[in-house]
Amino acid sequence: MAPQWSLLGDDILNIITERFDDIYDYARFGAVCKPWLSFSHRFYNQKKHLFRANHQLPLLVVPIEDHQQIRGLYNISTDTLCNQIQLTLPYKRCSGSSYGWLIFVDNKSAEIELLLINPFPSESEKSLIKLPPIICEDTVSKMDEYGVNKAVLSKDPNEFPNDFEVIAIYGGMQMLAHYKSGDQFWSYAKPTTEIHCFADVIFYKGMAYAVNFYSWIVRVYRKRFKQNPTGNSSPCFLRYKTICKRLPLSVCNYSGNAYLVETCKGELLHVRRDYITEESQMAMDEENEEEMKRVRAEYDARTQEEQDQIRQRIERESENQNVEDDEIRASQVEEMLFDEPHLSVNFTVFKLNYPSSRGQKSTETLNGEILFIGDNHSVSVPSSRCPNLSPNSIYYTDDYVDVYRLNLQFGSCDTGLFNIENKGFGKHFVPRFSAKGMPPPIFVVPRYRIKQC
Template identity: 85%
Template sequence: MAATLVEENTAAGNNSRQWSLLGDDILNMIIDKFDNIYDYARFGAVCKPWLSFSHRFYYQKKHLFRANHQLPLLVVPMEGHQQIRGLYNIATDTLCNQIQLTLPYKRCCGSSYGWLFFVDNKSAEIEFLLINPFASESERSLIKLPPILCYHTVSQMDEYGVKKAVLSKDPNEFPNDFEVIAIYGGMKVLAHYKSGDQFWSYPKPTRKLQCFADVIFYKGMAYAVDSHSWIVRIYRKRFKKISPSGNSSPCYLRFKTINQKLSNTSFVNYSGNAYLVETCKGELLHVRRDYWTLEESMAIDAENEAEERRVQAEYEARTQEEHNEIMERIERESENQNVEDYEIMASKVSEVLFDEPHLSVNFTVFKLDYPLSKGQKSTETLNGEILFIGDNHSVSVPSSRCPNLPPNSIYYTDDYIDVYRHNIQFGSCDTGLFNIDNKSFGKHFVPSFSAEGMPPPIFVVPRYRIK
């Protein structure tokens, strides 16, 4: 019916003002078919009455979009514009020309509830800027968080000093009840911030290696995973004694193990990246992303074992006194062994990836049984859902919401930062999709220009609300 009226108006030569005369019942029929903000933006651009109507409709129906997991859009670089980013709709393979985002010309290290995380590296500390380019005039569009104290090694104080940051809730809806967890530093440790706090909270200092890959807020709790399948629940606990200077958080972070850590001395057990994703049915998935084939991982393990045997042979060839001195030194430094193992592994990785870009070679998905039981089970299906992972807060969308996309697929962006800036020189090339059913790879966003040196794309789920 709406299409008929459009054709009649066009044939009669009426100008765009005639669109404002359409009744609410017809507009309801049109807008009820929308899936994401891309459709709302195009609809609202027709005329002011349609813009007002789209806001009213979304305000009434927005709970449906949250329940059904809205399709993310891709924030992409624009050729010839450093401060401007575009929004790309992977379902329609089109760039939304009606929306252009003014953002810092640097890597975005997090995306949650329409907010984008950037590191403000004007100081010698890591400070976050939260930018919401979709906020209305009555809402906050910029939040600056307190600086993170770099107790751990941070070789870069810019946007690559942070692995990822996520929000628990939308700060515009819950200004006094949102939390942030960031993964930062060379060892990828955690920091936690709660709205209203003056300082971040950190784990107690430890010599154990805690190198996390992803975090998620799930059913009111926070969880983190590392690249060796160690999954923990995160909670804050107050110090028994508070610093008299009052210049630090009164709380620290503690972890409860949900899934046991695999051996971190075996490269076969290592995944280049790992993610936690909540499905549309409320289940929790663990996704492992590999940049090396099994054969390559086994070769690295074999090389490490050969090096260990060579060193051991040298120890045994020396005098007993020298051997004892060596063993004493090894015993003194044993608590640092995890860090040394990580450095050896990172060195091997650098050698493999030095001359060419890294590309994903496989994804493995596990379903977590917690809280019914600890552990996880591998799964060969996503039950028709589609995952969106990368630097963004991981998202799952039912395939019924995006029939143009293959079900049981994982859409991913380039987010591997272990080798500093490595893939950026190639144009952030590890962006694509992986089909769980047939283990095949494909592409989604391929720029028509050279993206070398530009900030990598990132998925975002805009929060579209009444003004």
């Protein structure tokens, strides 16, 4: 006689589901039979706050060899590739992952167009949203799939089609652009705004915040122009309210990357990622300072006539420099830059005091939570939901952007985990060397959507 699973009462089902660790257990549970699916729906509505997209264990979207348009899903908790699920995606870097959507750049000339792709759509949901072009005057650098360093959503566009926002970090100066559903154009900061070089953005408690590489944290909001600008442009511009002041410009204060993460308890964290050691940073600062002192002393010691002669000599030498020398020098620079990959050497975590007070304080624990960072919308998950992973750790993917093709030739190698309590490093997903040049992995949190029976 076959077991009558569908006849189990809610009290038994509740005991079963209380033992589940993450949202994927509920999805598998609901697939057993229609009564279990109905129970899963009721349970989800009762405890929906537990299943917010940014507090669930993410999967890794990884490239698959010899299949340029196909990506796989890798579960770092079980160390397995989900062979039954394959995603058809553009063969390029993904500029963001937020609320289950993947964000890609589809740039044309001086315009950068963003595509929002939902790789897990139901029959009634949108799988593709094309946003208006971002107007970028930077025509030299960052005009390929790195035209947008990162983009995040405020909400799921399928659940809130008329009430979602997008903030993108774009261009060589890494500025911010804001889009609200229904708008025809993006909103930008005024050209006179001095804050730039942004690293990450987050929507937190109904407001948007951004951090740059010098720990400058601002609240971002839109404001209307007094007079609507002429032409095809937004009637609004971006304003910034400083939450944490920028650190002094020095190598020691510059982070290789930075992230803003909301914890499961609703706190806001600032994570700094370093690619060179503190000792190296201090040595470089000292060298730069000594060099500046030497240059100032030499310049002050020269008369105006000597300065003119030196300037003329430099110009003549520059004009007479032949192409062969240029090629040799360029080759030497390229060899220096691409000699070895940039690997993370340290992570520092700060807890923000805002809005009770401004500023931030370093912390040596995540209170048992686990962070997942990279090009994705930063995720925090309680370790109780992923017992196979290391608590108080940061799981990260390779998102190096300064010389952005640097790590790709090594197979997107800067992927691993860092425990902030014992300062130890480890690995989770290690791409094969044959994956060099392929799009880097990115975390994604599939949305849990079920229909009531």
